[in-house]
Amino acid sequence: MKKHTYLLFFVLVGLLPACQKDLLDKNPKDAYSNSSLWSSEADAQAALNGVYSGWDDNYQILYMDAISDNAYSQYYWEGYTSLGNGSASPSDPYGTDRWSPAYSAIQKCNWFLQNVDQTPMDEAKKTQMKAEARFLRAYQYYTLTQLYGDVPLTTKTLSLEEANVINKTSITEVQQFVLDELGAIAPELPVSYSGNEVGKITRGAALSLKARLELYTARYADCITTSEQIMALGYSLFSSYADLFRIQNENNREVILDIQYRANDHPNSNLGVMPSSTFGGWGSLCPTQALVDSYEMNNGKTIAELNSGYDEKEPYKNRDPRLSASIVFPGQLYEGKYYNPIESNSGDYYNGGNNSKTGYLYKKFTSDLSDYDDIWNTGLNMIVIRYAEVLLTYAEAKIETGAIDNSVYDAIDAVRQRAGMPKVNRSVYAGQTAMRELVRRERRVEFALEGLRWFDIKRWKIGPQVREGKVYGTRLGKVDPKTGALTLSGDHVEAESRTFDAGRDYLWPIPRKETDVNNNLGQNPGYPN
Template sequence: MKLKNICLGIVCIAALSSCNDKMNYHEYTTYDKEYVFSDFGRTAGFVNNIYSYLDEDLPSLVSFASACDEAEMAVNYSVILDFTNGNWSALNPKSLWGYYSGIRAANYFLKEAQDLDFYDLRFAQDYESQMARFNRYQYEVRLLRAYYYFVLVRAYGDVPFTTEVLTEAEANSISRTSAATILDFIANECEMVAPELPITYTGIPDASGGDNPETGRVNRGTALALKARTLLYKASKLFNESNRLEWWREAALANKEVIDYCKSNSITFGKYTDLWGANNYKASEVIFARRVGDTNGPEVNNFPIGMENARSGNCPTQTLVDAYEMIDGSTPNANDPYTGRDPRLKMTIAVNGDKWPDTNPNPLETYIGGRNGLPISYATPTGYYLKKYLDGSTDISATGSTGGKRHSWITFRLGEFYLNYAEAVFKYLGTADATDTDFRISAREAVNTVRNRTDVKMPGLPEGMSNVDFWTRYKRERMVELAFENHRFWDIRRWKEGGINSIDRMEITKKTNGSFAYKRSTKALVWEDKMYLFPIPDVERRKNKNLTQNEGWQE
């Protein structure tokens, strides 16, 4: 995507996938201020298209889960493999530069929509309610712009930054702004817009509220959540090499604010499995979800090979399975490695012998020579298939009657912020059990709150753990709780503790007596420390000579 898209020119917004069921995107092939801002409907369409740039990582052939150690992509032609096979480069950059299109649209709206009163429409019956809705748009758009900048900084570090609508020449001469400066901007924007956004759109007496509220719009919780996540990243080693403790304190306070907000607004832990399925956007701990719409894409791309139309896709690794602790603290039985594990394993990962999915007439056979195992082309290379974020009742066969079902991507949820808080307060106070007047819940207690959710009930981490032991178990807990939610890929980078050199697999063979043998194997991956940050796309540097390259990515 060209950086010149920041510039002011023809406003060209294409309708992309829907944020939610009721936010209808309008496809514009033009136009100028007079066209877009002379009608409430066109203005709403313009804002809804800014929403359309929101990201999601539902399990697909390009999911980040298979670009780290959560999963291995079974489909050998997937471009996600370039992250780990040595083909990643500035010429093959896996570019996220397209978010500048969303930023450019946001800047355009914030400039051109200032002081509009739609005077010609003042006698319309719903004028006041439409104006109330319009006056909120500026805060929604500022928050979306902040989110898009976060996505860019998370990937690239220092990036070009502007809140203005630039000419093409200006856009192609802009230098990179420091990550710290942009992260501060994001946090400040979130703090400023949060009070201007509703806690919920239900009951607001205007065109987007009432008894049938328009869902999918950012709210106050979204702003607080983005601020908290941003400050956690700012405090992490990738952006905080000197380990400024005050940055960790700021992160802990921001994440505590999210937890307090959730307590005040009945956002609470429910069942872990409520986090996916057709109604997951209604789950009790959801702060904000991107409504993707009706699709069977995740199921087609991830149901087990051996089922009609299934592609296997993101196959959980043995590395991930190892993160699921035994309930009683024991060592897993080598001949029965899944019994007695953290309940989230069974909810997240399909193992040999599972009846998965519901539309599969046979139990899974992931062993060598099995119905769903190697050497069948594209069968799981790890011994496992994915459950999380998939709807097991979907029939993807040619005669299937269920079709695509609603899917929503959870951008922010309560569980993340207990873990974020635990990490920040641990780094700030120095031990897992420490508290003070600002932080009355210890890092250990915060982690245990997550482990104690309704359908998990894992034993709490004990008092008196060494810092090394707590940090090891914290990272394991984060890997388990947030599996396949697009955190692991980025956590590895922000921690800057070493990359992913390999993943473990499980090779299962069936014995003549019907029992199974389990043998671990390892697959080497390509990692270089330059991969903590993405390369600046070569095509952008050719257009803009002021764009420096991230260290190690020079061709």
């Protein structure tokens, strides 16, 4: 895909119609697209490449943490600040619209699936291509239901008139459609690809999205079965957590699904939002103190436990190695200097320029800026699903069914030990309550900045506990420029104050431009019509 998908998509641009008033109406209708295009396998592949284009975006994955207690998005025009602090509205000019891109992608999938059967080509290959398109459509419906709840479900291209009156389908029905689709197409997809096809949808991707949705909808028995099927496909954890996210290690055996990029042609152009101004970035996404505090000590104890070894004066010492791999904190050696956001005379001072307002920077994906000639124009793929998630999904599903056996500990231990952490202390983490706490914390620190935390908050219904109140960052003090030694003497900085309405904020508002066109859509609870 990286070598051909996005180049061939431009062949299709002329086949797609101009944008209609309603963004559900994306049906390519001109004569060439429906008669001349489908004359060979190459034509069908070109059409499928167009379906792949824009199926997801790294920007959306990175910024999802800002809706959770993991991060703060300081620039409201980037679309996620209001969603994070509880002030989102349907007509927010800077709000994030995932609705229209999703339905644009769905319409392309429906167009492909309605037309590809006329292509004279190998039937097995055609079946595989249809399975890829069905996955991409299912992924959009998965995303829509997670964000908006009830949404219109259509499996055919729509005319403008149809799109303007379509009704919503219940979330349970749409989610069942997604699960049924993923289960049906999994056997029709290859386990892996080689050469130019690396990055296309695999059997593991279909099963992994299925397991994720089964976990999210509390179908734990099904989730266990699906996870076991994935675990038999040959995936493995990459040897180094810190290096897993570097460009030279992409497409490794841990990656199950990712968004493929290539510098210059189809670049990943959003990594610059993470470093602060002295590193050439914007400091847009700011990790929170709450996230930093969630990492255990390297002996496996939380910082709140007695005799854990945690020192408030040296809060970053002897911590889970994933902390220093994922977050740049005061006094850490980063890009040749000791990072200092806590003194006003520093170029990285939290209250100046394009710098993090919590004093913390995300380091995942940007651990080595020398990996890129231009941080705003990179070829780094964005991981959507990786094998560590499957292991923790399996463990959580088993915990929720009360079947806490050796396989549960083995799955969690594999993730922890890869990161340099000790195995789970089975005398401390023995029952369902303790194990639930452990696996939830493990998910948080393992997947920071990977777009999963908000969906966990949503399904665990812990929004009022973790998304309400002030957002804190690092303590102020001094950083020795020669050694990085810290002298912390001030209070924690405050980045933002948030509210959370449990009757409203688990769902996003449907964009006003959509409800203005189609009155049948209504609006999600708690938001103005």
